[in-house]
Amino acid sequence: MRSPALLTALALAVAGYQINATMLSPALPNVIDSLDTTSSAGGLSQTLFFLFSAIGQVTLARLSDYVGRRRMLLVTLVLALAGELTCVLAPNIELFIIGRSLQGVSAATFTLAYLTLHEYLPPRKFGRSLGIITAVNGGIAGIDTVIGGSVADSVGFRGIFLITGLITVIALVAVHFWVPASGTATGRMDWTGAALLGVGLTGILLALNEGSSWGWSSVPTLALLIGGVLALALFTVVERGNRNAIIDTSVLASRAGWPLLLTTIFTLAGVFGMLNFTIPLLTQTAGEGYGLSATMSALLYLTPASALGVIAAPLVGHFGPRIGWRRSVLIGAVGTAAALVPLVLVPQSQVVTFAALAALGITYTGYMLTALNGLAVALAPEDKPGSLPGLNGACFGIGASLGIAVAASAVTSTSGDGAPTFDAFHSALWTGGGFVALALITALLIKTPKSEKK
Known part of the structure; x- marks a missing residue:
């Protein structure tokens, strides 16, 4: 088995899920208009996408213990492809939501990728590979969001799912040929x-x-x-x-577990919910927002975070084992909170919004996400190495769906029965800031791994 081929296959599998999240973000207003629905229903489609990603990460990762990692990777990619085809053909928001839910389940590719890399690579190569896989978690250097916005402006959101479907097919082939079949455990699901x-x-x-x-x-x-x-x-x-x-409750109750999991949930709720719901609406709404096209919205406000994350994440994966994963999480938490402050306080300034989101590419997409994944592996019990990474992976989906649900609720309640207002978007940004503040508090409570203690 060659590690470059393995890493390529796993990166493609993760991308098969991730681009379904990032490419659609700038097209969310187009979905709402094309399907003649509301911002609340549009938010629900995103909420369920990330909710089912959490459920998929826990259930399918655990099921892979019994049926093998490669087989489960193939199953998740088939589900993603089925969801993409459903969204292409969806005549209404109801079927669109079903398609998005199927795509969300394929988030299990993240945990499956981490477990596969941990099983087949030595620690030094694992750290670097972790950074690369996490970089994909932030999108494909921002190119995917620009393409998503351009497709939404030209042919509509359905074209996005034709592109993501093609990438999913390529990932299926790569996983089949380049990911080795793993052993299976005894017991029942x-x-x-x-x-x-x-x-x-x-x-x-x-x-x-x-x-x-x-x-x-x-x-x-x-x-x-x-x-x-x-x-x-x-x-x-x-x-x-x-x-x-399916979940080891002893891990949930330990200092090695619950502070890390809460930090992941609050971080994703604060930033991911904002990037994938509030920012697209704020930047594309005429009058009450910036009134930009989907393409310009993606290029100016989503691409910088993804592009800088691709650069920062592998570096964090390289230095994380040297300075300590817990210390890396704290650096990321402080940086993310600092970057979000000006955005929450001065959202009417397009320059401030651009600068804040670019900074988040380093502190959040690069530092925080990589460090959280690395720390989950470092804190996992030796007899159950996949327990905490699987739970932490699920918390990514829980946090993202929670953040979108709360942001959508803030927009709806502030706007009332009318169209979304600037005050509604500002309220949603405040909810994101509150979640990030909670993440900073819980990060301080995370236990230091034994390997990092002097």
């Missing part, structure tokens, strides 16, 4: 735990996304919230003492 986790997360996040339009005290909102909380409570009971548990 915890489908009960997977179902309870899915129901719980879906209920809570749907309530957060739709609560402002349905009414926070309405029966549907309360039913989803209460049902979601009860499902998660039952999930913790079922998982306790289960040898085949």
Whole structure:
């Protein structure tokens, strides 16, 4: 097995998922207009995309222990392709949401890639490869967002999914030929735990996304919230003492687990939700926003973060093991919070917005995302090396869906029944800033790995 071929195949597999997120972001207003729907429904499609990415990361990564990494990678890519075809043909927002949900499940490629690299590469090569895979997590150097905006302006959002579908097919071929078949574990898949986790997360996040339009005290909102909380409570009971548990609850309760997972959730909720919902709407809305085309919006406000992240992430992967993954996370958390302050305070300035998002390319896309993944591997129990990375991968999806749900709710509640206003976008940016502040607090509570203690 040649490591360059393996890394290429895994990078293509991850890109097959990631470009479905980044390329569509500048086209979100076009989706809303083309399907004659609302910003709330558009936000729901993004919320469910990232929600199912969280569920997919936990369930499919765990299932790969029993059926093998390569086989599960192929399954996730087939699901992504099915979702892309559904979105191409979708006549309404309902089918579009189904297609986006199928694409979201393929986020499991991230955790599967990390586990595969950890199994086949020595530590030094793993650190560098981790940085490369994480760089793909921020997009393809910003080119994908520009292409997405250009396609949205010229032929509409459906053209984006034709492009992503082609890349997914290429990834399928590469994984089939270049990723080795791995061994399998004994035991049975915890489908009960997977179902309870899915129901719980879906209920809570749907309530957060739709609560402002349905009414926070309405029966549907309360039913989803209460049902979601009860499902998660039952999930913790079922998982306790289960040898085949989909999530190791002992990891959740330890200082090596919960502060890291909360930092990941809050970071993604603050920044990813903003980049993939609030910024596209703010920059493309005429009158109340900047009134730019999808292409210019992507070029000026999404591309810099992706391009700088591609440069920074491999460097963090190289130096992270040397200065310590926990220290790298703290550097990223402080930098991300500092970059977000001017954006939250002065969003009416296009120059300030550009500069802040460019800075986030280094602090967030490059530093924070790479360091969080590296620290999850370093803090994982020796007898369960895949437990914490899998949970942390799921928290990327949970955080992203939470951030979009809260931002969409802020826009809807501030705008009322009318079109989104500048004050609505500003409110959504404040929610992002609040999440990043929480991430900075929880980052300080993360335990230092044994390997980094003097």
